[in-house]
Amino acid sequence: MLGKQPTKVLSFNSNYCLIYDFHAWVQWEDPGKSLQWLESELSELEKVGGAAIILTHVPNIDECVRNFGMRWHALMDRYQTIIRWSMSGHMHYESWNVVRSMYEQ
Numbered sequence: 496m497l498g499k500q501p502t503k504v505l506s507f508n509s510n511y512c513l514i515y516d517f518h519a520w521v522q523w524e525d526p527g528k529s530l531q532w533l534e535s536e537l538s539e540l541e542k543v544g545g546a547a548i549i550l551t552h553v554p555n556i557d558e559c560v561r562n563f564g565m566r567w568h569a570l571m572d573r574y575q576t577i578i579r580w581s582m583s584g585h586m587h588y589e590s591w592n593v594v595r596s597m598y599e600q
Contacts, residue, residue, distance in 0.1 A: 501545040502579075505536055509551040509567070509583070512559030530566055537574040546579045554583035 511526050525531050533549075540547055553559055559567065571578060 501540065501543050502548065503536060503540060503545065504548045504550065505533065506550045507533055509553040509559065511563045512553040512567075525566070526563070530563070530570065533567075534570055537570065537577050540577050541574065545577065547574070547577050548579060549581040551581065551583045 508527065508529050511529075537547060539545075571581070
């Protein structure tokens with residue numbers, strides 16, 4: 496619970512965003528159906544007025560620009576009222592970003 500909201504901590508595999516994953520550059524499908532799973536979880540939370548905290552490896556910023564990243568960012572934009580916080584661990588230095596829209600930075 497986050498306050499009185501039903502809350503889920505979702506661990507999401509974002510390794511498909513790695514710039515050295517050349518197979519992912521041409522991957523148009525949803526690898527492992529991970530985006531489908533994430534959308535399903537967020538949709539269920541939306542129905543019950545819940546909240547989500549998302550943990551990933553590769554952040555959805557400059558390195559995650561291919562199709563997978565665009566689809567992931569669209570989900571983040573769509574469910575921005577559900578996602579309270581997201582944390583990535585790929586960077587080897589401290590940084591933070593506030594993403595308000597998938598079209599504006």
